[in-house]
Amino acid sequence: MQIRNVQFKGSSERIAQVPKDALPDIAFIGRSNVGKSSLINLLTGRNGLAKVSGTPGKTRLINHFKVDDRWYLVDLPGYGYARTSKTTRDDFAKIITDYVLRCERLHFLFVLVDIRLEPQRIDLRFIELLGENGIPFGIVFTKADKLSKTQAERSVARFSEALREQWEELPPMFVSSSEKRIGQQDILDFIGTCLGNG
Numbered sequence: 250m251q252i253r254n255v256q257f258k259g260s261s262e263r264i265a266q267v268p269k270d271a272l273p274d275i276a277f278i279g280r281s282n283v284g285k286s287s288l289i290n291l292l293t294g295r296n297g298l299a300k301v302s303g304t305p306g307k308t309r310l311i312n313h314f315k316v317d318d319r320w321y322l323v324d325l326p327g328y329g330y331a332r333t334s335k336t337t338r339d340d341f342a343k344i345i346t347d348y349v350l351r352c353e354r355l356h357f358l359f360v361l362v363d364i365r366l367e368p369q370r371i372d373l374r375f376i377e378l379l380g381e382n383g384i385p386f387g388i389v390f391t392k393a394d395k396l397s398k399t400q401a402e403r404s405v406a407r408f409s410e411a412l413r414e415q416w417e418e419l420p421p422m423f424v425s426s427s428e429k430r431i432g433q434q435d436i437l438d439f440i441g442t443c444l445g446n447g
């Protein structure tokens with residue numbers, strides 16, 4: 250699949266503000282600084298679309314971008330505050346859980362994971378929350394250019410092992426680098442299949 254046209258449709262502070270039409274949302278989330286804005290810019294081929302910044306945790310908004318009048322690419326706020334809490338749900342901002350768990354617009358969610366890191370508890374907890382709630386998701390490993398091919402494969406295997414402790418079946422997984430422009434076609438083709446146009 251290729252993206253031809255992208256329009257910014259708005260930022261929402263609450264889920265009451267998200268678009269009301271029937272087009273499906275394909276959303277992106279991850280820890281702050283994981284490379285989400287860079288990946289969104291890579292996928293859409295528009296450099297300034299999502300704001301790349303070195304300052305983690307700055308945006309608390311849900312951004313909707315309408316793509317080819319068919320679907321919305323959704324940029325969710327980053328998560329990953331060092332908080333401990335009684336329930337998994339409390340580890341994540343309310344806007345995130347409201348959108349991810351309750352918003353029927355969400356068609357598929359990409360969880361971004363920095364390929365260089367050991368499996369992070371916060372990512373595993375978020376993925377657990379998705380599983381418990383039956384949310385369709387996949388994983389995108391980011392910043393693959395920072396590792397050799399062998400190291401990258403090891404890292405994906407290590408994350409898969411961590412997931413296998415909880416899951417019998419693994420989610421779809423993608424390896425990407427915004428820097429080296431790796432992975433965008435696989436992700437776009439997967440989105441195309443998700444939307445039903447192969």
Ligand code: GDP
Nearest residue numbers: 281282283284285286287301302392426427428
């Ligand atoms: P966000 O906070 O998740 O939106 O992350 P950003 O896209 O703003 O990226 C955070 C930092 O990581 C920035 O300094 C980016 O330049 C850097 N970065 C993002 N993607 C890549 C990548 O694929 N490779 C490398 N080497 N750096 C990246």
